[in-house]
Amino acid sequence: MEYWKDENEPIKAFVMLFERAMADEELTGGMKKVNQLILFDYTENGPNCSFWVDCRNGELKVGPGKPAEPPDMTMSLSADDAHRSWSNKLNPVMAITRRKIRVKGSATGLLKLAPKLKKVAAIYVTVLKDLGWEDKILT
């Protein structure tokens, strides 16, 4: 991996990112509209390299690993591309076209989140700073 020393690092950062996003009123509204259980699967970088976000039924939850129930959508990519993506440095359309991102399940929720990526990226920078990982910030 280009940005991470082990499979735990990215999950720590991404879970913290979603915990903070869930405190943002605008993003919370957007995520609730998604109304899906989503698995972010980075297991190509390690068996435990994944986390899930549950936006169903007006509630928001996030956790490491795989969800207890089958996800509505699974997004599979490398932890490095996920880092680029949350930093808003990866064109998601291009990444999907070139199979860097593989999506299984209904993808309509993705479009509801896409307009918010810029704001998510701003929160992600604060997460990396707070974790002491300024060197990982992509400019």
Add this chain to the structure above:
Amino acid sequence: MNGNTGKIINVDLDKGSIETELLPEEYYTGYIGGSGLAAKLFWERGSFSADPLSPEAMLIFMNGPFAGLKLSGASRNSVAGRSPLTGNWGDSSCGGYFAPELRYAGYDGIIIKGKAEKPSMLLIEDEKIHILPAPEYWGKGTDEANRAIKEKYGKNYRTLIIGPAGENLVKYAIILNEGHHAFGRAGFGAVMGSKNLKAIVVKASAKIMKLADPEKYEELRAELNPKIKEALASDVMRENGTAANLEGGVVSGDVPIRNYTSNYWEEMGQELNGGVLTEKYLTKRRACAYCSIACKRVVEVKEGPFAIPEGPGPEYETIAALGSLIGSMDLAAACKAGRVCNDLGIDTISAGGTIAWAMEAFERGDITEKDTGGIKLLWGDMETVIEKILPVIAAREGAFGMLLAEGSLSAAVKTGKDTINYTAQCKGLEVPMHDPRGGGHGLALAYAVSPRGACHVASPMLFLEMGACFYPEIGFEYELEPMTDKDKAETAVIAVALGALENSACFCQFADREIAIPEWVGLFNSVAGYNWDVQDMMMAGTRVFYLKRLINYLFGRTAKDDALTLRMLEPARDGEPEGVVINFEGMKNKFYELMDMDPVKGIPSFKKLVEYGMGAEAKRVWQET
């Protein structure tokens, strides 16, 4: 012949005669089918001096080699000829159900000339072809006429029908298939109207197709259909239609607002997107023949001032053109306005573009109530648009109806006062609902060099810029950034060839994004037996593009016409592209250089044309001048 039938129908409405004709195979291998083959036929037989609404004008309908195959996106049809809206080469593509039926009936296309004495229709039942009187349908909206024809002949008879706008020669009148699928652009509904031809109806008795290599084709079909169906973009469009990503488009600055004066309107994005259409008004999803994407919408608005019964719903272009572009974020109103346009037979893009121009002109005081017959033109006043403006356009009623029925360029020229500066059109064709300042600077170049005028489907530039394509076999493996000119001219060279291929093959751009270059070659070879390699195929695409450029040249169009208006090139005032300037001339000059096109004439060099097997065409344009 394989894939294609090789046979076309020649109709002379002056004489009332009908003849069938076999075309030479080299027409197909050289110009593919669809709008490419139509261009070849126009080049050989068309009049370059005839008014597009005169009896001498040719109206050409042409299938691609894949029409009738049970393959997603493959069964579109092209209409082509000289556009009454622009005076240039025009073509327009339509999905739906006409193309396969025409193929099964035994024909690749129809060429219509002349003018019937009285309102007529063309009925094709295999080898039985008749010109029939049709006074009972004349004056009727497309919906009523479609229902009446199907009631008389049968629901499986496939229809092409014009509305009152076509009868009244509105320059952006459409031709509608099955009351839902439109040949929307360039005004060929008016050409049909000028010929007193209300409808074309086709029914085949069997579904037989001869393919070059059925086994190889079946292998390809088995791979391609699931790939197209399961693609993420297909999934999204099936769920929420072609407006699924409208909200994302607003964020990037792609969606035009109030005649392209703004690139950002957050609330509008939240109100007009395809998800809202699904939640509030969708009753059914529909598809073109054999397509698994099913992006078509059926909607019902149950109550309110814009209530409409269940019927065809709007696509993205209609929602934006009759929504954000004219200052409205009322989705019910866009549904109703789209329905009214369909029934009257008007192109929603050109209608929206022309009305948006008029609204701005009214706001600026360049036109007044004296010019509009007392109609106040206010941004977002959808009641006035639906109840007053669209009907006067379709009827060419009064001076205002006559003004707007000609399109935005003509209206601006007639109005004067530099109002042309804020038209959003190229070569007279109103710009579709993708603003190149936010959507991608290469799109500005694609709009300008497109032979028919500003067009987002003349080439896949929009998709190439957004990253939805990856074609390493033809050198497109690099990444593009939208709001820059970097690599855009080089990409446009690929895009114009691919676009010509798509429109000549009559393939849907939403489906063919999933087809890799070797699969394209495999389709042409297994279905039509063209025996191409990748280079042959790309050369055919470029050849079609070049031929359309030559046709425009003989219409008097040159390099200076590959231009965008001031409105399209001024820096965006807000949103993501705020302040960004498009390096239009830089991209255009580079494109001309790469395509070996003359910087004054706007056509390929003699040498380049010969290289593409167009020696006779080269002599005609280079020796005539």
